[in-house]
Amino acid sequence: MTLQTSRREFLQGAATAGLVIGLSPSGAFAATPAQELSPNPFVTIGEDGTVTVILKHFEMGQGTSTGLTTLVAEELDADWDAVEIAFAPADASRYVNTAFGAQGTGGSTAIANSFVQYRQAGAAARDLLVRAAAAEWSVPAEEIIIENSVLKHASGKESGFGPMTGRAATLTVAEELKLKDPSEFKLIGRETLARKDNLAKTTGAADFAIDIRRPNMLTVVVARAPMFGGKPTSVNDEAALATRGVEAVRVLPEGVAVYATDTWSAMKGREALEVEWDLSAAETRSSAQILEDTRALLEQDGQTARKDGDGAAALAGAAKTVEADFLFPFLAHSPMEPLNCVIERTADGGVEIWDGCQFPSLAQPTVAAVMGVDPAQVKINTVWAGGSFGRRANPTSDYHAEAALALKMLEGSALEGRPVHLVWTREDDVRGGYYRPAYAHRVRAGVDADGHPVAWDQRQSGKSILIGTFFEEMLVQDGVDGTSVEGASTLPYAVPNLEVSIRNTETPIKVLWWRAVGHTHTAYSTEVIMDMLAEAANADPVEYRLSLLGDHPRHAGVLKLAAEKAGWNEPLPEGRGRGVAVHESFSSFVATVVEVSTNEDGAVKIERVVTAVDCGLAINPDVIKAQLEGGTGFGLGSVMRNQITLTDGEVDQTNFWDYEPLRLSDMPPVEVHIVPSAEAPTGVGEPGTPPAGPALANAIYAATGKRAFTLPMTESGIEFA
Amino acid sequence: MAFMLTVNGVAREMDVDADTPLLWALRDTLNLTGTKFGCGVAACGACTVHLDGVAVRSCQATVEDATGSEVTTIEGLSGPEAEAVQGAWRDLNVVQCGYCQSGQIMQAVSLLKENPSPTDAEIQEEMNGNLCRCATYSRVGAAVRDAADRLA
Numbered sequence: 074m075t076l077q078t079s080r081r082e083f084l085q086g087a088a089t090a091g092l093v094i095g096l097s098p099s100g101a102f103a104a105t106p107a108q109e110l111s112p113n114p115f116v117t118i119g120e121d122g123t124v125t126v127i128l129k130h131f132e133m134g135q136g137t138s139t140g141l142t143t144l145v146a147e148e149l150d151a152d153w154d155a156v157e158i159a160f161a162p163a164d165a166s167r168y169v170n171t172a173f174g175a176q177g178t179g180g181s182t183a184i185a186n187s188f189v190q191y192r193q194a195g196a197a198a199r200d201l202l203v204r205a206a207a208a209e210w211s212v213p214a215e216e217i218i219i220e221n222s223v224l225k226h227a228s229g230k231e232s233g234f235g236p237m238t239g240r241a242a243t244l245t246v247a248e249e250l251k252l253k254d255p256s257e258f259k260l261i262g263r264e265t266l267a268r269k270d271n272l273a274k275t276t277g278a279a280d281f282a283i284d285i286r287r288p289n290m291l292t293v294v295v296a297r298a299p300m301f302g303g304k305p306t307s308v309n310d311e312a313a314l315a316t317r318g319v320e321a322v323r324v325l326p327e328g329v330a331v332y333a334t335d336t337w338s339a340m341k342g343r344e345a346l347e348v349e350w351d352l353s354a355a356e357t358r359s360s361a362q363i364l365e366d367t368r369a370l371l372e373q374d375g376q377t378a379r380k381d382g383d384g385a386a387a388l389a390g391a392a393k394t395v396e397a398d399f400l401f402p403f404l405a406h407s408p409m410e411p412l413n414c415v416i417e418r419t420a421d422g423g424v425e426i427w428d429g430c431q432f433p434s435l436a437q438p439t440v441a442a443v444m445g446v447d448p449a450q451v452k453i454n455t456v457w458a459g460g461s462f463g464r465r466a467n468p469t470s471d472y473h474a475e476a477a478l479a480l481k482m483l484e485g486s487a488l489e490g491r492p493v494h495l496v497w498t499r500e501d502d503v504r505g506g507y508y509r510p511a512y513a514h515r516v517r518a519g520v521d522a523d524g525h526p527v528a529w530d531q532r533q534s535g536k537s538i539l540i541g542t543f544f545e546e547m548l549v550q551d552g553v554d555g556t557s558v559e560g561a562s563t564l565p566y567a568v569p570n571l572e573v574s575i576r577n578t579e580t581p582i583k584v585l586w587w588r589a590v591g592h593t594h595t596a597y598s599t600e601v602i603m604d605m606l607a608e609a610a611n612a613d614p615v616e617y618r619l620s621l622l623g624d625h626p627r628h629a630g631v632l633k634l635a636a637e638k639a640g641w642n643e644p645l646p647e648g649r650g651r652g653v654a655v656h657e658s659f660s661s662f663v664a665t666v667v668e669v670s671t672n673e674d675g676a677v678k679i680e681r682v683v684t685a686v687d688c689g690l691a692i693n694p695d696v697i698k699a700q701l702e703g704g705t706g707f708g709l710g711s712v713m714r715n716q717i718t719l720t721d722g723e724v725d726q727t728n729f730w731d732y733e734p735l736r737l738s739d740m741p742p743v744e745v746h747i748v749p750s751a752e753a754p755t756g757v758g759e760p761g762t763p764p765a766g767p768a769l770a771n772a773i774y775a776a777t778g779k780r781a782f783t784l785p786m787t788e789s790g791i792e793f794a
Numbered sequence: 795m796a797f798m799l800t801v802n803g804v805a806r807e808m809d810v811d812a813d814t815p816l817l818w819a820l821r822d823t824l825n826l827t828g829t830k831f832g833c834g835v836a837a838c839g840a841c842t843v844h845l846d847g848v849a850v851r852s853c854q855a856t857v858e859d860a861t862g863s864e865v866t867t868i869e870g871l872s873g874p875e876a877e878a879v880q881g882a883w884r885d886l887n888v889v890q891c892g893y894c895q896s897g898q899i900m901q902a903v904s905l906l907k908e909n910p911s912p913t914d915a916e917i918q919e920e921m922n923g924n925l926c927r928c929a930t931y932s933r934v935g936a937a938v939r940d941a942a943d944r945l946a
């Protein structure tokens with residue numbers, strides 16, 4: 074598989090091919106010389122018949138390069154193994170995510186917003202090829218079929234796509250395109266389909282941004298303030314500049330950049346820097362204090378995100394009440410590929426970047442503003458991204474801006490014109506902010522004498538992700554950032570008196586969406602409270618939830634399926650426990666059952682996870698399973714032991730030693746069951762994460778009688794074997 | 795200083811400081827970028843290469859350490875174990891973002907070279923230092939097992 078990274082290369086490639094064609098046998102065969110067929114921005118068919126799907130969404134592991142390609146290949150009846158992929162350039166006019174109105178990936182929207190569009194793209198190509206073949210063979214178009222990229226007619230006539238592209242390119246795409254009926258799907262829904270990124274990622278050939286090498290490129294690492302909000306005031310760069318390979322040092326607004334011929338030299342140069350910082354506006358509190366301050370705010374009135382009935386009165390009249398304070402820590406995304414980005418000036422005065430670019434519509438104007446060029450002059454080459462979990466889609470496009478600044482700071486010096494590769498180390502990533510915000514929740518809920526929940530008061534406080542960004546105007550209403558309360562404000566259970574409120578906190582610590590955003594904390598508190606309510610009502614946790622989900626059949630559907638597959642009603646040996654959680658996020662529904670054991674010291678081991686997902690029509694069942702496996706593991710690891718803490722404003726963690734992701738030995742077997750559905754497909758990148766944590770918490774309670782209200786669970790006295 | 799390394803069977807000369815980690819010599823000097831930088835402190839396994847057939851963390855070995863040994867990177871991987879591992883990896887759709895996978899594969903090949911029929915506990919122990927932030931672990935474990943079966 075060759076990966077063409079830009080549209081421009083593409084067209085140049087096609088032009089060359091076109092020249093060759095006139096002399097080729099296929100050129101002689103076709104009435105119209107073969108040429109690249111490009112019926113729409115999403116698919117091209119080369120003169121040799123190669124189908125290339127242009128991906129408007131980047132690939133961070135979530136499987137989009139396979140998913141979008143499936144949609145085109147399905148309608149085109151293309152040979153799966155012969156379809157190639159290319160990442161789209163930055164061009165929001167053609168590659169807009171219709172869920173956002175901008176070019177970018179996030180919110181588990183890729184498949185949902187592409188489902189019809191990419192099928193239509195495949196159908197358009199099909200329409201042209203079939204009509205070209207019909208004309209070529211003088212047979213009715215309706216009699217032509219396609220099998221594995223071969224056009225066929227009952228008369229025995231057959232042709233690959235290549236010879237028909239020339240004639241097809243002279244035709245106009247039909248206005249009404251007929252899409253396949255789901256009963257005709259061959260690729261969509263197929264149990265396993267080889268991932269499009271399998272080969273490149275098992276040979277080391279896949280180029281991530283960190284692997285991009287440009288002639289004369291300088292590698293830049295940046296020394297950043299020891300506390301959030303600090304700024305450099307003076308720098309002694311003598312020793313840094315004396316370091317072998319170091320070419321320059323420049324002071325940026327929020328850090329000091331060291332430029333070197335290679336990464337190791339840049340890192341050594343940074344070590345040798347002496348920087349004085351202005352910390353007058355910096356966060357100097359410890360995280361324990363921040364959490365305490367955040368929790369104290371729960372006493373105050375907040376902004377109302379949802380209010381049904383009269384919670385206070387109903388709570389006062391409840392037969393039994395449950396109440397808990399939950400504390401959630403800051404979390405780093407720590408994608409496996411440390412953040413980095415290559416940037417260079419182009420001959421025509423623009424700039425070109427290489428990036429695992431999650432959000433071109435953010436990166437392009439940001440880089441343009443720093444460089445003082447028009448956004449259209451910023452060419453983005455999207456390459457494979459080594460994970461993101463939300464970190465690469467940032468309203469401030471922080472690392473793109475930093476790379477652009479580093480490039481700009483060379484202007485007027487002898488180094489002007491050299492490409493710059495900005496690289497963050499793991500320490501920079503762990504200590505660099507843009508965390509999942511720390512949150513405090515206080516939930517009080519009550520049941521009547523029959524065990525029915527009558528009241529639910531969910532009070533939350535924490536830093537808003539959107540306030541202070543340009544999304545604020547569009548997405549924050551009356552002080553309520555929907556991403557702070559999503560999952561709680563959308564509580565599906567039948568509770569007549571329900572109140573959800575938020576108090577926004579302030580801190581210079583930068584925060585950002587982290588795989589599943591607000592659901593990462595709301596699913597936890599709501600589903601642990603549901604467990605406590607079921608207990609107060611003396612009811613089975615699954616039965617209890619089901620009895621309150623009458624208006625939510627898709628929640629109920631996944632819950633029943635997961636419970637059944639997990640053998641929910643089968644007895645467990647002593648020391649074992651099962652817990653369940655169900656949660657909707659990004660329009661997909663996931664129920665998770667976790668089974669744990671405890672050893673003689675009381676340490677917990679996760680034995681097994683069974684999850685059920687309803688994401689509408691399943692395009693790629695194996696990709697869905699992979700995302701649910703990975704999303705579950707991501708959720709479990711973080712609630713078990715991950716936290717970013719600060720002591721007097723300085724981050725305590727440094728690297729994977731002390732911010733330790735889930736490991737192989739922690740990973741339980743994860744069974745994934747997909748609810749058959751004909752509904753429109755929805756995303757799976759995030760929805761597996763939210764229910765994993767509370768299902769684990771509820772399982773631990775079932776096994777040990779301990780509830781973990783403070784995360785990570787290690788802070789609640791839970792030990793893991 | 796000048797060093798002579800044998801990388802993927804080819805003698806390569808380089809002029810770098812003696813303390814330069816093999817990782818950076820491979821990536822930045824020799825432009826063999828299949829070996830990945832994940833942590834720089836032996837905490838993730840993304841940088842795993844083989845020194846004389848045995849998995850090591852190239853962020854910890856210096857160029858000096860590697861002199862005189864056969865260095866193999868993912869680009870130079872070959873042989874029955876490699877074929878079995880890479881084949882299993884593809885058939886089981888192990889990869890997600892893929893960034894950790896060069897290291898996972900190098901570790902798995904080294905494991906199977908030393909121990910062609912590992913127990914599940916041995917697989918877990920040998921592979922446990924290779925982090926995958928995408929949590930592809932179930933498939934990593936299954937693919938190592940599958941590769942071992944292919945070699946049997």
Ligand code: FES
Pocket residue numbers: 830831832833834835836837838839840841842851852853854
């Ligand atoms: S980069 Fe060497 S172990 Fe992480």
Ligand code: FES
Pocket residue numbers: 134409459460889890891892893894895925926927928929930
């Ligand atoms: S596949 Fe993404 S880190 Fe392993």
